[in-house]
Amino acid sequence: MSKFNEFREKQDEINALGYALNHISWDQATEAKSGSNEYRNKQVGILSKKQFELVIEPSRIELIRELRNDASLSEEETREIYLASRQIDSLEKVPANLYSEYQVLLSRAQGIWENAYIEKNYSMFKDTLKEIIEKTNEVLEYRNDGSRSNYDILLDDFEEGMTSEKYDEFFDLLKEQLVPFVKQITSKEVIYNDDFIKNNFSEKGQKEFAEYLMDVFNFDRERGLLKESVHPFTWNTHSQDVRLTVRYIEDLMTSSIFSAAHELGHALYEQQIDSKYDGTYLSGGTSMGFHESQSRFYENMIGRSRVFWKAHFDKLKEIFKEELAGVTMDDFYKFVNKVELSYIRVEADELTYPLHIMIRYEIEKEIFNGEVDIDKLDERWNELTKEYLGLDVTNDSEGILQDVHFSAGLFGYFPTYALGSAIAAQIYNTMEKEICIYDIVKSGNLEPINTWLKTHAHKYGSFKTSNEILAEMTGEPFNPEYYTKYLINKYLELFI
Amino acid sequence: MSKFNEFREKQDEINALGYALNHISWDQATEAKSGSNEYRNKQVGILSKKQFELVIEPSRIELIRELRNDASLSEEETREIYLASRQIDSLEKVPANLYSEYQVLLSRAQGIWENAYIEKNYSMFKDTLKEIIEKTNEVLEYRNDGSRSNYDILLDDFEEGMTSEKYDEFFDLLKEQLVPFVKQITSKEVIYNDDFIKNNFSEKGQKEFAEYLMDVFNFDRERGLLKESVHPFTWNTHSQDVRLTVRYIEDLMTSSIFSAAHELGHALYEQQIDSKYDGTYLSGGTSMGFHESQSRFYENMIGRSRVFWKAHFDKLKEIFKEELAGVTMDDFYKFVNKVELSYIRVEADELTYPLHIMIRYEIEKEIFNGEVDIDKLDERWNELTKEYLGLDVTNDSEGILQDVHFSAGLFGYFPTYALGSAIAAQIYNTMEKEICIYDIVKSGNLEPINTWLKTHAHKYGSFKTSNEILAEMTGEPFNPEYYTKYLINKYLELFI
Numbered sequence: 001m002s003k004f005n006e007f008r009e010k011q012d013e014i015n016a017l018g019y020a021l022n023h024i025s026w027d028q029a030t031e032a033k034s035g036s037n038e039y040r041n042k043q044v045g046i047l048s049k050k051q052f053e054l055v056i057e058p059s060r061i062e063l064i065r066e067l068r069n070d071a072s073l074s075e076e077e078t079r080e081i082y083l084a085s086r087q088i089d090s091l092e093k094v095p096a097n098l099y100s101e102y103q104v105l106l107s108r109a110q111g112i113w114e115n116a117y118i119e120k121n122y123s124m125f126k127d128t129l130k131e132i133i134e135k136t137n138e139v140l141e142y143r144n145d146g147s148r149s150n151y152d153i154l155l156d157d158f159e160e161g162m163t164s165e166k167y168d169e170f171f172d173l174l175k176e177q178l179v180p181f182v183k184q185i186t187s188k189e190v191i192y193n194d195d196f197i198k199n200n201f202s203e204k205g206q207k208e209f210a211e212y213l214m215d216v217f218n219f220d221r222e223r224g225l226l227k228e229s230v231h232p233f234t235w236n237t238h239s240q241d242v243r244l245t246v247r248y249i250e251d252l253m254t255s256s257i258f259s260a261a262h263e264l265g266h267a268l269y270e271q272q273i274d275s276k277y278d279g280t281y282l283s284g285g286t287s288m289g290f291h292e293s294q295s296r297f298y299e300n301m302i303g304r305s306r307v308f309w310k311a312h313f314d315k316l317k318e319i320f321k322e323e324l325a326g327v328t329m330d331d332f333y334k335f336v337n338k339v340e341l342s343y344i345r346v347e348a349d350e351l352t353y354p355l356h357i358m359i360r361y362e363i364e365k366e367i368f369n370g371e372v373d374i375d376k377l378d379e380r381w382n383e384l385t386k387e388y389l390g391l392d393v394t395n396d397s398e399g400i401l402q403d404v405h406f407s408a409g410l411f412g413y414f415p416t417y418a419l420g421s422a423i424a425a426q427i428y429n430t431m432e433k434e435i436c437i438y439d440i441v442k443s444g445n446l447e448p449i450n451t452w453l454k455t456h457a458h459k460y461g462s463f464k465t466s467n468e469i470l471a472e473m474t475g476e477p478f479n480p481e482y483y484t485k486y487l488i489n490k491y492l493e494l495f496i
Numbered sequence: 497m498s499k500f501n502e503f504r505e506k507q508d509e510i511n512a513l514g515y516a517l518n519h520i521s522w523d524q525a526t527e528a529k530s531g532s533n534e535y536r537n538k539q540v541g542i543l544s545k546k547q548f549e550l551v552i553e554p555s556r557i558e559l560i561r562e563l564r565n566d567a568s569l570s571e572e573e574t575r576e577i578y579l580a581s582r583q584i585d586s587l588e589k590v591p592a593n594l595y596s597e598y599q600v601l602l603s604r605a606q607g608i609w610e611n612a613y614i615e616k617n618y619s620m621f622k623d624t625l626k627e628i629i630e631k632t633n634e635v636l637e638y639r640n641d642g643s644r645s646n647y648d649i650l651l652d653d654f655e656e657g658m659t660s661e662k663y664d665e666f667f668d669l670l671k672e673q674l675v676p677f678v679k680q681i682t683s684k685e686v687i688y689n690d691d692f693i694k695n696n697f698s699e700k701g702q703k704e705f706a707e708y709l710m711d712v713f714n715f716d717r718e719r720g721l722l723k724e725s726v727h728p729f730t731w732n733t734h735s736q737d738v739r740l741t742v743r744y745i746e747d748l749m750t751s752s753i754f755s756a757a758h759e760l761g762h763a764l765y766e767q768q769i770d771s772k773y774d775g776t777y778l779s780g781g782t783s784m785g786f787h788e789s790q791s792r793f794y795e796n797m798i799g800r801s802r803v804f805w806k807a808h809f810d811k812l813k814e815i816f817k818e819e820l821a822g823v824t825m826d827d828f829y830k831f832v833n834k835v836e837l838s839y840i841r842v843e844a845d846e847l848t849y850p851l852h853i854m855i856r857y858e859i860e861k862e863i864f865n866g867e868v869d870i871d872k873l874d875e876r877w878n879e880l881t882k883e884y885l886g887l888d889v890t891n892d893s894e895g896i897l898q899d900v901h902f903s904a905g906l907f908g909y910f911p912t913y914a915l916g917s918a919i920a921a922q923i924y925n926t927m928e929k930e931i932c933i934y935d936i937v938k939s940g941n942l943e944p945i946n947t948w949l950k951t952h953a954h955k956y957g958s959f960k961t962s963n964e965i966l967a968e969m970t971g972e973p974f975n976p977e978y979y980t981k982y983l984i985n986k987y988l989e990l991f992i
Contacts, residue, residue, distance in 0.1 A: 016542035019535075020516030027519055035719035036737035039515075039774060046512035223531035237539075241532035278535060 003067055004077055007084070008280075010060050015279050017051040022237050029229045030245060056091050064088065076282060079463055083281040086160075094142045102135050106409050113407030122378040122396040125407070130374045132409055133367055151368035154412030159289045159419065161467045164365060167415050170422065170480045171358050177484040179388055181491070182352055186341055186390075188495050192334040199323040201253035208319055210246055210260045216312065217264045217298065218447040220271055232259040234266035234295075238278035242270045253320075254336055258299055265298030266291060268450055272458035282463045288413070290466040292420025293427065294453070300350050300421070301428050301486075302449070307441045309333050337494055341389050343398035350421075351491055352389065357418035359384040360403075364411050422483035423470060427457075429482045430474040499563055500573055503580070504776075506556050511775050513547040518733050525725045526741060552587050560584065572778060575959055579777040582656075590638045598631050602905050609903030616891040618874040621903070626870045628905055629863055647864035650908030655785045655915065657963045660861060663911050666918065666976045667854050673980040675884055677987070678848055682837055684991050688830040695819040697749035704815055706742055706756045712808065713760040713794065714943040716767055728755040730762035730791075734774035738766045749816075750832055754795055761794030762787060764946055768954035778959045784909070786962040788916025789923065790949070796846050796917070797924050797982075798945070803937045805829050833990055837885050839894035846917075847987055848885065850979075853914035855880040856899075860907050918979035919966060923953075925978045926970040 001009070024044060032040070054060070067073065067081045091099070109128050116125035140150040148156075148163070155162045214226055224236075229245040236242040244263035246256045269285050277283040285291040302308055313329040324332075339349050345356040362384055366372040372380050381400040382393040393399040405413055431437060431452060440448045456473040464472075471477050497505070520540060528536070550556070563569065563577045587595070605624050612621035636646040644652075644659070651658045710722055720732075725741040732738040740759035742752045765781050773779040781787040798804055809825040820828075835845050841852040858880055862868040868876050877896040878889040889895035901909055927933060927948060936944045952969040960968075967973050 012542055013546060016539045016546075017516075019539040020513075020520065020543060023519045023523055024516065027523065031721065031723075032737065033718050033721060035716070036733075039734050039736055042775075043512045043515040046508055047516060050509060050512075220531070222529050225527065225529060227527075237532075238535050240535055241528065279538075 003063060003070065004073060004081075007060075007063050007067060007081070010054070010057070010063070011280070014051055014054045017047055017054070019237050021047055021051070022235065026235050026243070029231075029233070029235075030227050056088065061088055061092060076463055080281040083462060090139070090143050094139050098135075098139060098142070102139055102409070105131060105135055106407075109407045109409075110404075113401070113404065117397050117401045120395040120397040120401070122400050125401065126375055126377065129377070129406060132406070133374065136409055136411060137368075149368065151365060151412065154368075155415065158413050159287050159416050160465050162289070162415070162419070166478070167361060167419075170419070170478075171361055171415075173480050173484060174354050174358055174418070175388070178351075178355060178487065181488055182339070182341070182355065183390065185339055185351070185491055185495050190334055190338065190495055192331045193327060194331065194335045194338075196324055196327045196331075197254075197335065198251075199320075200250050201320055201323055203248040203250060205319045205323075206248045206250075206253050206256045209316055210248075210256055212312075212315055213257070213260050213264065216444060216446060217261075217268060218445055218450055219264060219267060223271055224267060226260070232263050234263045234270065236267075236270045236284075238283060239271060239273045239275045240278070242267045258303060258336070261303035262295045262299035265295035268298070268453075269294040269458050272450065272454040273461040274459045277461040277463065282461045284462055286460065286462045286464060286469065287416070287466040289416040289419035289423060290457075290469065292417060293423035294420075294458075296421045297424040297427065298446075301424060302437075302441060302446065304336055304350065305441060306333050307438050309336075311442050311444050334494065337490075339491065339495075341391055343385070343389075343391060343393060344402055351487055354418040354421065355388045357414050358388055360405075360414040361418075364414070368411070422480045423466070423478065425483040425486040426470065426474050426479055427453075428486065499559060499566065500569060500577075503556075503559050503563060503577070506550070506553070506559070507776070510547055510550045513543055513550070515733050517543055517547070518731065522731050522739070525727075525729070525731075526723050552584065557584055557588060572959055576777045579958060586635070586639050590635050594631075594635060594638070598635055598905070601627060601631055602903075605903045605905075606900075609897070609900065613893050613897045616893040616897070618892040618896050621897065622871055622873065625873070625902060628902070629870065632905055632907060633864075645864065647861060647908065650864075651911065654909045655783050655912050656961050658785070658911070658915070662974070663857060663915075666915070666974075667857055667911075669976050669980060670850050670854055670914070671884070674847075674851060674983065677984055678835070678837070678851065679886065681835055681847070681987055681991050686830055686834065686991055689823060689827045690831045690834075692820055692823045692827075693750075693831065694747075695816075696746050697816055697819055699744040699746060701815045701819075702744045702746075702749055702752045705812055706744075706752055708808075708811060709753070709756050709760065712940060712942060713757075713764060714941055714946055715760060715763060719767055720763060722756070728759050730759045730766065732763075732766045732780070734779060735767060735769045735771045736774070738763045754799060754832070757799035758791045758795035761791035764794070764949070765790040765954050768946065768950040769957040770955045773957040773959065778957045780958055782956065782958045782960060782965065783912070783962040785912040785915035785919060786953075786965065788913060789919035790916075790954075792917045793920040793923065794942075797920060798933075798937060798942065800832055800846065801937065802829050803934050805832075807938050807940050830990065833986075835987065835991075837887055839881070839885075839887060839889060840898055847983055850914040850917065851884045853910050854884055856901075856910040857914075860910070864907070918976045919962070919974065921979035921982040922966065922970050922975055923949075924982065 021044065024040065024047075028036075028040060064081060064084050067077075068085055070081075073081065109132055112128045113125050116122065136154075137150055140153055143153055144150060152163050155164060155167065210226060214221065219226075223240045224242040224244070227243060227245050228247060230247060232244070232246045234242070234244045244260070244267045246259040246263065249255045266285075269291060273283065273285070285294070309329050309332055313332055316332075317324045317327075337350070339351050341352060342348055345353070345360075348356050359381065363372070363377065363381060366380065367374070367377075378396055378400045385391050385393050385399065403414075405411075428437075431449070435448055435452055437449065440446065457469050460469060467477065517540065520536065520543075524532075524536060560577060560580050563573075564581055566577075569577065605628055608624045609621055612618065632650075633646055636649055639649055640646060648659050651660060651663065706722060710717070715722075719736045720738040720740070723739060723741050724743060726743060728740070728742045730738070730740045740756070740763045742755040742759065745751045762781075765787060769779065769781070781790070805825050805828055809828055812828075813820045813823075833846070835847050837848060838844055841849070841856075844852050855877065859868070859873065859877060862876070863870070863873075874892055874896045881887050881889050881895065899910075901907075924933070927945070931944055931948055933945065936942060953965050956965060963973065
């Protein structure tokens with residue numbers, strides 16, 4: 001057997017365990033009752049441990065090391081080995097006991113953050129946060145070969161190829177163009193009829209519309225399904241089994257519509273990846289940022305466009321005859337694009353969302369550059385919120401404590417959220433030169449858009465990097481100008 | 497670590513893999529789309545193989561052998577080791593290559609049987625059946641120490657402690673009492689209004705009634721749920737996660753009602769097993785026959801009783817106002833207990849069902865005693881059908897080919913189906929001396945019946961054998977007289 005086939009064979013059991021763990025977590029999120037939790041935790045612990053042991057098995061690591069220098073591998077095989085190396089890189093370098101100390105700390109931190117969040121009191125969490133940051137740096141010291149900063153290692157972990165230099169350029173542009181634009185825009189008032197939103201929109205009706213969207217987006221129902229869960233998500237084990245969930249909130253019906261559109265973006269990406277990559281390191285979307293670009297593309301650029309509602313508002317009115325009586329397409333379009341300065345990231349609209357990310361990026365950079373006193377991180381957060389959003393934070397749970405990420409050690413993750421929207425805008429700019437997006441959206445079936453994305457991006461899975469795909473499909477490297485232009489044009493049109 | 501704890505630790509990974517495989521098959525039966533099949537097959541193959549390797553790992557077998565003779569074990573531990581030994585018994589004795597040849601044959605046989613079934617032509621299947629029987633005997637020769645017949649080994653595999661001697665006694669009684677009784681009964685006609693069955697009963701209404709039954713049967717919703725699947729079944733990973741499925745057929749609404757009652761019997765049994773047995777060989781119901789006794793008890797003895805419909809027919813009429821207009825409780829009671837001579841086992845009513853099993857038991861005995869020419873097994877089947885049911889089989893698919901079991905090598909399995917009903921009747925006879933079944937059923941909540949069964953049977957899981965539980969709870973060994981008496985009394989009352 002060739003060394004590469006030996007690697008693939010070892011991979012089979014790792015994948016099968018991943019497949020099993022995925023099914024168990026799907027079941028947990030969508031179906032299982034509380035009584036099953038304790039036993040599940042034990043089983044998941046055993047299966048995860050087994051999988052981890054196989055990943056770090058010395059003979060496997062040895063094999064990957066050898067294959068790293070094997071010039072006879074195909075391009076795809078080389079990429080697979082590279083991605084496998086990336087995964088074991090930290091495990092090779094970081095002492096096992098430090099790694100497990102870190103995990104124990106994070107697991108403890110979760111509950112401490114939750115309590116602090118409930119009490120709206122950062123001082124209950126700050127010492128733990130300090131410990132997490134120290135331990136994160138300790139781990140990173142083992143991984144750092146001196147060629148880059150610790151924060152750059154984290155940024156690259158979550159988005160292959162990204163650095164603080166690139167993100168700085170991105171966020172500087174946002175700061176320069178969006179901060180004043182948001183101030184300008186939010187000082188005006190858009191007039192439209194939004195009385196309808198107080199109505200009750202039945203779960204049944206919302207479900208019917210979500211199922212309708214599944215077909216509008218041309219989701220392949222033989223290879224996946226739509227279900228419900230408390231938090232919407234997309235789940236997949238390979239390109240032939242891709243599922244999405246939404247939540248139906250009767251007094252906030254737009255939630256299920258835009259969750260469906262968002263998750264459909266993730267789901268179409270996964271469905272359109274070449275099935276030859278199933279079960280390999282090349283399966284799945286290429287990066288967090290690129291994945292998010294696809295969900296934001298379908299949710300915002302398609303789903304919140306005027307032409308989309310030109311095509312589909314009648315269907316929504318047909319389902320909710322009484323609830324939407326007297327509401328025009330224009331009212332609805334304006335409502336789903338309203339801009340509001342708010343404290344909470346996950347509730348933010350398309351325009352102000354990146355400013356929330358900017359706050360987090362600044363904070364993380366300052367943390368890892370040692371430029372901020374962790375004891376006063378809440379004050380720094382509030383300062384930045386005032387600067388970018390013009391808001392005075394009144395308690396820590398609408399400020400520094402609002403996200404779970406820091407308590408889970410997820411530093412460097414946030415920027416990918418904003419990156420996704422910017423990538424989407426760059427793709428949109430190229431796409432509209434090659435196909436008529438307006439006509440396709442108006443036609444009621446997004447298939448030609450899907451096919452274009454499949455051809456230029458989706459089919460590659462993780463074979464190509466986000467940067468490679470973007471450069472090949474748009475003819476230039478990542479360029480955030482398209483994003484700010486898109487936002488400014490869209491909201492100028494809406495507010496003037 | 498003690499040897500026993502070492503055994504338990506090895507068991508942990510085997511269990512966790514079983515837990516994973518169970519979730520994957522639950523998903524397959526209730527949710528997954530066809531596109532996911534191929535990849536699933538591969539992953540299930542890998543996980544099952546891994547689990548099997550752990551089960552037959554030489555150090556584990558060695559450990560179990562040592563523990564078999566360990567007098568210091570508790571009674572429960574001894575039983576666990578006994579059940580583990582039972583599982584590996586055949587694996588120890590049968591050469592691995594013969595075992596895998598057998599699996600290959602069975603896997604091939606499946607398709608051959610399916611084709612023969614479609615073509616209604618036994619001659620297309622008979623050579624394969626001959627091979628299966630030969631190979632089964634070849635395997636059994638390795639397991640047979642000369643103390644019992646090959647067929648007795650099979651009977652014991654499916655129902656611990658059962659022998660052809662015991663089953664002969666059982667089926668002789670059925671032949672003697674039920675065959676003439678069925679002839680007598682089916683010559684009479686019961687008059688009632690059954691026009692309603694032609695109506696369409698909405699899935700929504702059926703679902704509402706099934707959910708209502710979940711509460712009537714006092715199913716613990718924190719530890720399980722009701723869902724849909726093509727074939728109804730009960731699924732559980734441990735006592736804290738027990739699920740059942742039904743199917744809603746709009747032109748046969750009684751199907752979902754009695755499937756629900758049947759599966760609720762299985763499900764209550766699993767929910768009421770002592771949770772200390774979770775994850776051990778003592779978890780789960782003690783035998784196939786005993787499990788079936790619980791489902792038949794709740795489905796037939798409770799669910800098809802007059803008092804049950806006295807308590808719940810109003811609810812059914814409330815849901816199906818128009819569809820059941822003019823139908824009396826008595827009409828409905830008679831309809832759900834109608835007796836019909838029919839060819840197909842799975843469609844048979846409570847009274848004629850055991851006669852279908854009797855045919856199969858006779859056939860299997862003759863096969864393993866070498867008393868029948870396999871080439872003419874179809875003729876023998878038809879002869880017995882004529883003798884017991886008075887029917888002339890007109891094609892092999894309503895005769896010898898109707899069940900999947902023979903093609904899957906499942907000889908010795910059928911008798912447990914009839915055994916279950918007989919055990920249920922014996923239990924009922926004791927129960928009604930200790931609690932007032934009539935009043936409890938009439939009250940609308942079966943909780944006191946569940947508790948009685950929990951105390952006397954369910955809680956033991958597989959710690960005690962079916963025979964032990966039955967003897968302790970009823971004060972005598974298995975006695976099929978209660979079953980024939982129950983059937984004759986019930987149907988005399990209905991038909992006279």
